[in-house]
Amino acid sequence: MPDLTLDLRFLRYAIVTAEYGSFRRAALVLGVPQSTVSRRVQLLEHRLGARLFERHHGGIRLTAGGEHFLKEAAAMARGVERAADEMAAARKGEAGSLKIGLFTSISSGFLSELLAEFRVKYPAIKLILDEDTAEANIAGAISGRLDLAFVSGDPRAPNCNSKTFWQERIYVVMSSDHGAA
Incomplete structure (x- = not known):
């Protein structure tokens, strides 16, 4: 089996040589001496145990195996x-x-708008929402299962930083006919 501990530069030199059809042109593109390109391609061929290029006076040509490789x-x-x-x-x-932990009851309003703005600003970052209790989300942040958690109340989270993002008024709604009204 050939030695597959390849130096990626050797591979890059062979790829550029094949693209340009010449060690000289590859060396110009790569900004290194032609002898460096030629020698590194030879070392790559030696490690592979097969020729990538047929060399002749008119230049080089990929072997069938070299083309596939x-x-x-x-x-x-x-x-x-x-x-x-x-x-x-x-x-x-x-x-x-x-990975964000949150409690369903706080997932609308301000938090929904915040997450929507984040998605617009950072479209390449995938948001993974995990709905659970405040306690489970705090434990997830502490253990590393979650990157952060939005929780309500006064979180008691050792070795964590917490910051108040918003305050909401909470209303009690009941029928005017209810005995407690």
């Missing part, structure tokens, strides 16, 4: 690049997911 490898390289971009966006808070 680089087609698959280029797709993988794009996947790695996409994953790195997504990780960078998540690190900057521009993508990813946010």
Whole structure:
């Protein structure tokens, strides 16, 4: 079995060489000496145990195996690049997911508007809402199951920060015919 501990730069050099059909043109695009590109492609071929390119005086041509390998490898390289971009966006808070605990009775009004504004401002962040009791949501925030929780009342949450976001008036409504009215 070939040694698959590949350096991604070696793979990139081979992909660019195939795209441009020349070690010299690949070196110009990559901004490195032609000998570096040629040597790294040779090392990649050695690790794979097969030639990617046929070399001749007029230039290079992909072998059938090289064409198949680089087609698959280029797709993988794009996947790695996409994953790195997504990780960078998540690190900057521009993508990813946010797990939010909330109590059904407070999920409308101000909180609904706040979440709608958040979705508009950060469309790449998926909001995952978990409806439960205040106690369960606090426990979820403490354990890390939730990123944050909206709770009513005066939360007693050790090792957590809490902040009052809004205050609502609460009304009691009953029939005027009720005995307690």
